Amino acid sequence: NAGVTQTPKFRILKIGQSMTLQCTQDMNHNYMYWYRQDPGMGLKLIYYSVGAGITDKGEVPNGYNVSRSTTEDFPLRLELAAPSQTSVYFCASSRGGIVGYTFGSGTRLTVV
Amino acid sequence: DQQVKQNSPSLSVQEGRISILNCDYTNSMFDYFLWYKKYPAEGPTFLISISSIKDKNEDGRFTVFLNKSAKHLSLHIVPSQPGDSAVYFCAASAGRDDKIIFGKGTRLHILP
Numbered sequence: 001n002a003g004v005t006q007t008p009k010f011r012i013l014k015i016g017q018s019m020t021l022q023c024t025q026d027m028n029h030n031y032m033y034w035y036r037q038d039p040g041m042g043l044k045l046i047y048y049s050v051g052a053g054i055t056d057k058g059e060v061p062n063g064y065n066v067s068r069s070t071t072e073d074f075p076l077r078l079e080l081a082a083p084s085q086t087s088v089y090f091c092a093s094s095r096g097g098i099v100g101y102t103f104g105s106g107t108r109l110t111v112v
Numbered sequence: 113d114q115q116v117k118q119n120s121p122s123l124s125v126q127e128g129r130i131s132i133l134n135c136d137y138t139n140s141m142f143d144y145f146l147w148y149k150k151y152p153a154e155g156p157t158f159l160i161s162i163s164s165i166k167d168k169n170e171d172g173r174f175t176v177f178l179n180k181s182a183k184h185l186s187l188h189i190v191p192s193q194p195g196d197s198a199v200y201f202c203a204a205s206a207g208r209d210d211k212i213i214f215g216k217g218t219r220l221h222i223l224p
Contacts, residue, residue, distance in 0.1 A: 004155070033211075040121070042201060042214035043156070058211065090155050101212065103155030 002026050006091050006104035013081040013111045021076040021107050023091030031094045032074040033101070034058075034066065036087040043090060049074055081111045115139045116204050118215035126223050131189040133218050135202030138183065142204040146212065147176060147187050150199045159200070160187070189220075197222045 007022045025032065030051045035043040035058075045058030049068040063085055065077040074093075078085060089107045094100045117136045125131040137145075143164040148156035162169040162176045162185070169176050175188045189196055202215040 035214075040216060042116070042118075042216040044214075045211055048211060092155070101156075101158060103157070105153065105155050 004091055004093050004102050004104035006089075006107050008107060009105070010108050011110070013078075013109065015081060015083065015111060017081050018077070018079050019081070019109075021078075021089055021091075021109070023074045023076065023104060024072050025074075025091075025093040025102070026072065027093060027095070027102065028071060029093035029095045029100075029102070030071065031096055032068065033092040033094075034064070034074070034076045035090045035092065036060065037090065037106075038087050046076065046089075078109075083111050085109065086111045114215075115142075115213050116202055116215040118202050118218050120218050121216070122219040122221065124221040124223055125192050127194060128191045131187075131192045131196065131220055131222070133187040133189075133200050133202070133220065135185050135187075135215055136183055137185075137204050139204070139206065139213075140183070141206040142213075143207065144205045145176070145178060145185050146203045146205075147174075148201040148203060148214075150201065150217070156201055192220075192222045194222050194224065196220060 004025045033048040034046040037043050044060045047066040049055045055066050091104045092101045146161040147159040149159045150156040160171050160174045162178050178185045199217045199219050201217045203212045205212050
């Protein structure tokens with residue numbers, strides 16, 4: 001049982017480039033989330049989804065897009081990378097309710 | 113505007129002694145509180161939670177205390193062990209199915 005898998009683990013982007021952070025879960029969870037963690041800061045919610053085809057904005061959605069075409073996958077898209085998007089990104093899932101969040105191991109993104 | 117505040121960025125405690133991590137919140141709508149633990153290069157993992165209808169919840173060496181009138185909660189770890197060295201995030205939600213808001217975290221060092 002892999003849980004929540006994030007790829008890649010590390011990435012360096014140039015300003016203006018685009019990329020997709022992948023997140024997949026094999027627990028049949030309906031709820032999925034994307035958080036970012038800046039140095040010395042807590043986790044900020046970027047986007048979340050309560051089921052396939054449904055997404056909604058979190059606290060810091062600007063500069064990002066998401067889609068949820070399947071229960072398993074919840075990719076996060078950066079269209080025009082900016083240095084302010086340098087962060088560690090965590091994907092999480094739950095079957096519903098807040099206690100059962102399972103986090104992936106994160107993607108460390110640097111924009112130069 | 114930080115809704116969940118962890119004012120101590122770091123804490124050092126001798127092995128075998130009690131570790132007390134503190135957390136304050138501002139949103140009176142929060143009614144569910146959680147603590148997550150995070151090791152380097154890993155995602156956060158759920159540790160313990162408490163509902164606002166309780167003032168204490170215990171799970172082995174971990175106890176969370178909630179003081180609603182002061183909008184304050186604390187995590188007690190006793191006895192502290194080397195494996196407890198990690199970053200601890202306090203988090204809160206305005207309902208069991210609502211989004212989680214995280215604090216900035218406290219880095220706990222257990223000294224030999």
